[in-house]
Amino acid sequence: MTALAALIRRDIKIALRVGGGALVGVLFFLTVTVLMPFALGPDLALLTRLGPAILWLGALLASLLTLDRLFTADHEDGSLDLIVMGRTPLELACAAKALAHWLAAGLPLIIATPALGLMLNLDTTATSAVALTLLVGTPALTFIGMIGAALAVTLHRGGLLLAVLVLPLSIPVLIFGVAASQAAISGPLAFGTPFSILCAISLVSFVIGPFAAAASLRHGLD
Amino acid sequence: MTLIDLANPTKFLSLTGRILPWLAAATAILLVIGFYQAAMAPDDYQQGATVKIMFIHVPNAWLSMFVWGVMSLAALGTLVWRHPLADVAAKAAAPIGAAFTFLALVTGSLWGRPMWGTYWQWDARLTSVLILFLMYLGLIALWRAVDDPSRAARAAAILTLVGALNLPIIKFSVDWWNTLHQPASVLRMGGPTLDRAFLIPLLVMAIGFSLLFVTLHLAAMRNEILRRRVRSLQIMQASQQAA
Numbered sequence: 131m132t133a134l135a136a137l138i139r140r141d142i143k144i145a146l147r148v149g150g151g152a153l154v155g156v157l158f159f160l161t162v163t164v165l166m167p168f169a170l171g172p173d174l175a176l177l178t179r180l181g182p183a184i185l186w187l188g189a190l191l192a193s194l195l196t197l198d199r200l201f202t203a204d205h206e207d208g209s210l211d212l213i214v215m216g217r218t219p220l221e222l223a224c225a226a227k228a229l230a231h232w233l234a235a236g237l238p239l240i241i242a243t244p245a246l247g248l249m250l251n252l253d254t255t256a257t258s259a260v261a262l263t264l265l266v267g268t269p270a271l272t273f274i275g276m277i278g279a280a281l282a283v284t285l286h287r288g289g290l291l292l293a294v295l296v297l298p299l300s301i302p303v304l305i306f307g308v309a310a311s312q313a314a315i316s317g318p319l320a321f322g323t324p325f326s327i328l329c330a331i332s333l334v335s336f337v338i339g340p341f342a343a344a345a346s347l348r349h350g351l352d
Numbered sequence: 353m354t355l356i357d358l359a360n361p362t363k364f365l366s367l368t369g370r371i372l373p374w375l376a377a378a379t380a381i382l383l384v385i386g387f388y389q390a391a392m393a394p395d396d397y398q399q400g401a402t403v404k405i406m407f408i409h410v411p412n413a414w415l416s417m418f419v420w421g422v423m424s425l426a427a428l429g430t431l432v433w434r435h436p437l438a439d440v441a442a443k444a445a446a447p448i449g450a451a452f453t454f455l456a457l458v459t460g461s462l463w464g465r466p467m468w469g470t471y472w473q474w475d476a477r478l479t480s481v482l483i484l485f486l487m488y489l490g491l492i493a494l495w496r497a498v499d500d501p502s503r504a505a506r507a508a509a510i511l512t513l514v515g516a517l518n519l520p521i522i523k524f525s526v527d528w529w530n531t532l533h534q535p536a537s538v539l540r541m542g543g544p545t546l547d548r549a550f551l552i553p554l555l556v557m558a559i560g561f562s563l564l565f566v567t568l569h570l571a572a573m574r575n576e577i578l579r580r581r582v583r584s585l586q587i588m589q590a591s592q593q594a595a
Binding site: 284285287294302305327334342346 | 504506525
């Protein structure tokens, strides 16, 4: 347990310090959201209607952008080999790394959401609905994306390949995240239904993600 | 003759070399019969002659999913049993599966134009087949990203299995998304009560296309084995010249 806690602490520290690049994700999120009105026009009513979708897309792309870092830096300095050979089960170590990554790169996105919601003319209900769905949904994005990151690091390829592999798998999260936000704002549907399915998808990804990533690291590193 | 015997590529090559002509002939005969029957099938009272697209569309759609199943089995073979031919099978199947998925999309789109009045409709089935197509392309991109085949094989096997777990979830989500966005405006195709005049040609075509897949797959596996042999011979030659 202490090993896992140490791993989480170390990863967060590295991500937040110079060269870590976790906070670049928030900057990217901000920039993408600011770009949207330039493409759609400054019509506030339209932005209100599209707001949840814009925020979700921005968060999805931002969390994808930072995923590249999840294993690459550790692979470069050799600490990934130590983690793979260590006594801690690799699945748990992967889960800890993903958790640390989410705390450093995912949580700031959610903290930034209210400010961005304000710029997209979302009211308090809408903003809190989006923030809540992001809070539940972004861990799923990290844990699913971890599979792609593990594959990419064993293949020494990152960037576009990772995006191409991960994005189709994240479609369910996007669908239910936006559906739950819309349901809370206007939809005929109860908020609880899509929201519980979103929670279920997150829980499933907590199981699949670490096992697939660990399998990929075990088979791929040599 | 068990799967383990086939682990020897030379045995596999000689066996498939004997089987392939027969398979190809059976495929050709079945497809000719199927196309003839499909051409002779009566027009639908509602859809007219366009219903005949179904005889190509449905087998392709069915194979698009079946091929992913074959690749998942091959992925288990790679990861669990380390069967030497499993990764060859998985690699050979991916482009064929992508081609079948693409054909299913194209024929569906051509069928949709006269029936729905549009080439593309964000219908749940169309959308999930499109996502399946994207996943095939991602898998092929993964295969092509690495030059070491065994390394790529293990990565592709993991991605294939993750995809197999995720495809039902994606299908379910897209169904949900679609019913929210456009309730019951889309004409449902097929339906369980298919007349015998359509059912028999469709079955013949389905079996014919499945045999076509087996034939193409075995041929592609042979090509892949030969390609790897050529590559290792070239490497040997190059290292001899260097020495």
